[in-house]
Amino acid sequence: MIHAEHLTRRFGDRTAVDRLSLDVRAGEIVGLLGPNGAGKTTTIRMLAGTIAPSSGSLRVGGYDPSTEPERVHEIVGLLTESPGFYERLTAEENLAYFARFYTGIDVPGAVERSLDRMGLADRRRDRVGTFSGGMKQRLALARALLHGPRILFLDEPTAGLDPEAARDLRGSIVELSAERRTVLLCTHNLTEAEGICERIAVLRTRLIALGTPASLRDERFRPAVRVRLAGDAAGFAVALRDLPFVQAVDAEPGDRGSLSVRLDDIDRDRPRLVARLVELGGEILEVAEERKTLEDVYLDLMKEGS
Amino acid sequence: MTARRIVNVLRKEWLLMTRSPSNLLFVAVIPLMLVGQALLLSWILPRFLTVGVPDSSTLAAGLGDVARFRVLLLDQFRFFVLTIPAMVANVFATLSIVEEKITRTLEPLLATPVRTWELLLGKILSGALPALAVAWASTGLFVFLAALLGWGPLLRWVVGPAWYLSVFLLTPAISILSFVLGAIGSSRASDAKGAQNLAVLIVLPLFALIGVQVTGLVRFTPLLTLVLSLGIVALDAVALHLAVRLFARESILIRWR
Numbered sequence: 001m002i003h004a005e006h007l008t009r010r011f012g013d014r015t016a017v018d019r020l021s022l023d024v025r026a027g028e029i030v031g032l033l034g035p036n037g038a039g040k041t042t043t044i045r046m047l048a049g050t051i052a053p054s055s056g057s058l059r060v061g062g063y064d065p066s067t068e069p070e071r072v073h074e075i076v077g078l079l080t081e082s083p084g085f086y087e088r089l090t091a092e093e094n095l096a097y098f099a100r101f102y103t104g105i106d107v108p109g110a111v112e113r114s115l116d117r118m119g120l121a122d123r124r125r126d127r128v129g130t131f132s133g134g135m136k137q138r139l140a141l142a143r144a145l146l147h148g149p150r151i152l153f154l155d156e157p158t159a160g161l162d163p164e165a166a167r168d169l170r171g172s173i174v175e176l177s178a179e180r181r182t183v184l185l186c187t188h189n190l191t192e193a194e195g196i197c198e199r200i201a202v203l204r205t206r207l208i209a210l211g212t213p214a215s216l217r218d219e220r221f222r223p224a225v226r227v228r229l230a231g232d233a234a235g236f237a238v239a240l241r242d243l244p245f246v247q248a249v250d251a252e253p254g255d256r257g258s259l260s261v262r263l264d265d266i267d268r269d270r271p272r273l274v275a276r277l278v279e280l281g282g283e284i285l286e287v288a289e290e291r292k293t294l295e296d297v298y299l300d301l302m303k304e305g306s
Numbered sequence: 307m308t309a310r311r312i313v314n315v316l317r318k319e320w321l322l323m324t325r326s327p328s329n330l331l332f333v334a335v336i337p338l339m340l341v342g343q344a345l346l347l348s349w350i351l352p353r354f355l356t357v358g359v360p361d362s363s364t365l366a367a368g369l370g371d372v373a374r375f376r377v378l379l380l381d382q383f384r385f386f387v388l389t390i391p392a393m394v395a396n397v398f399a400t401l402s403i404v405e406e407k408i409t410r411t412l413e414p415l416l417a418t419p420v421r422t423w424e425l426l427l428g429k430i431l432s433g434a435l436p437a438l439a440v441a442w443a444s445t446g447l448f449v450f451l452a453a454l455l456g457w458g459p460l461l462r463w464v465v466g467p468a469w470y471l472s473v474f475l476l477t478p479a480i481s482i483l484s485f486v487l488g489a490i491g492s493s494r495a496s497d498a499k500g501a502q503n504l505a506v507l508i509v510l511p512l513f514a515l516i517g518v519q520v521t522g523l524v525r526f527t528p529l530l531t532l533v534l535s536l537g538i539v540a541l542d543a544v545a546l547h548l549a550v551r552l553f554a555r556e557s558i559l560i561r562w563r
Binding site: 011045048049050051052070073074076078080082083084085086087088089093097098100101102103140143144 | 307310311314318321322325326409410411412413414415416417418419420421555556559560
């Protein structure tokens with residue numbers, strides 16, 4: 001659905017996006033992560049056809065946004081970083097205005113459906129200036145969906161929302177994927193990305209990682225268990241390091257210290273590890289799988305990059 | 307589709323205009339002030355006439371000095387009325403794009419299939435048409451009040467081919483030009499104040515036009531009015547083309563943060 005090859009955008013001497021190659025399948029939700037200035041918004045703008053790439057090739061829904069921007073605009077929906085509405089107009093008037101630019105849509109029907117879907121039907125005749133931030137963001141998503149786009153570009157959709165509003169909006173995004181809409185989600189919220197994205201692309205001007213959250217985790221971190229012991233845990237670390245199935249051991253000193261033990265195969269090796277600790281006289285209080293999050297992966301990637 | 311999109315922009319702009327009473331007040335007050343001032347001058351100034359009006363075969367030959375002077379003053383209105391669209395444009399056109407930048411509506415708008423020229427033409431017409439309507443209404447009111455003040459017989463020297471050309475060709479052409487220039491200023495400016503500063507330039511050529519007319523340096527005969535009007539119509543087309551070229555979508559999105 002989206003095919004980008006060596007996509008590059010320069011602003012004068014500065015390169016905002018450097019040779020980005022990315023393929024996104026129909027119905028997939030892909031998260032675009034990266035620090036500020038990493039080129040996420042520039043990428044979304046190039047894909048949505050609002051700015052042109054400096055070099056590289058790009059197809060969105062089969063069209064080239066540089067040469068056929070209007071065709072691309074007909075099939076994509078864009079949720080910009082700031083919602084951007086005419087505050088003196090009502091929600092309905094705002095949506096109808098944007099809807100009338102598209103070909104072949106029933107404007108009143110599209111407006112009604114979008115408002116219903118985002119739970120704003122009862123506020124349709126209220127001026128947008130009276131809306132809360134969360135409502136404006138939902139209205140912005142309603143606007144992006146007006147023409148039934150096959151592809152959605154969402155730039156920081158939950159930024160600045162309270163947890164409840166953010167959760168509702170995330171629910172709406174997941175529903176979009178269930179309808180086979182392709183979603184490219186730009187976010188700083190790693191938990192959100194991990195929760196709803198099938199694949200993650202980490203950008204730092206260049207694409208530095210791409211994969212499912214699980215594959216990114218597995219690539220960077222071997223599976224590990226955390227063992228909490230009564231007494232000093234550090235004393236067991238040396239003995240454990242000699243075991244053939246143990247890759248590494250990190251000890252946390254202290255009276256009730258714990259050990260982080262990286263294993264070859266967590267399911268196979270965990271009982272063997274526990275047995276060996278008991279043999280060594282360890283009093284085990286707890287053994288738990290150590291789950292690395294996308295945040296750990298992201299921070300590790302950023303640390304590596306810098 | 308193009309017409310639908312232009313009408314869509316136009317309709318939205320009008321809707322926003324009606325939601326801001328201060329804008330409507332401005333549009334209503336300016337022409338009333340202009341008509342009142344023109345009538346007042348036409349009434350008062352001839353009373354202080356101590357020197358004769360320069361003899362001219364085209365200027366109400368056969369009338370007395372006071373009446374001829376009054377005809378001269380009444381005839382100036384068709385030039386003063388040109389300042390209405392320029393003044394209205396100074397307020398509305400200059401804000402047309404800047405306001406979209408401020409409210410952050412420009413990016414979602416540019417992500418729709420609307421073309422730059424459709425957007426700009428819609429914005430230009432949304433201001434130029436009401437400004438033109440106000441200019442015409444002011445002209446009608448001026449003629450009506452002049453007749454009411456007993457100057458009806460003088461109007462036959464005023465309302466003639468040059469007057470009609472001026473009202474129905476020159477005024478619309480100037481109206482569109484004012485709004486195109488205002489929109490150019492608006493799309494290039496970084497804030498509302500900057501846009502309005504740029505738009506002051508719209509009014510200057512009009513004052514020059516009024517100046518050459520009032521001082522008698524040039525007498526705008528029907529032919530000259532026609533030539534001037536057609537020149538401005540051509541300028542409208544060039545300016546609109548320029549406005550589209552100067553409307554740098556990318557720069558607006560990237561630099562406006």
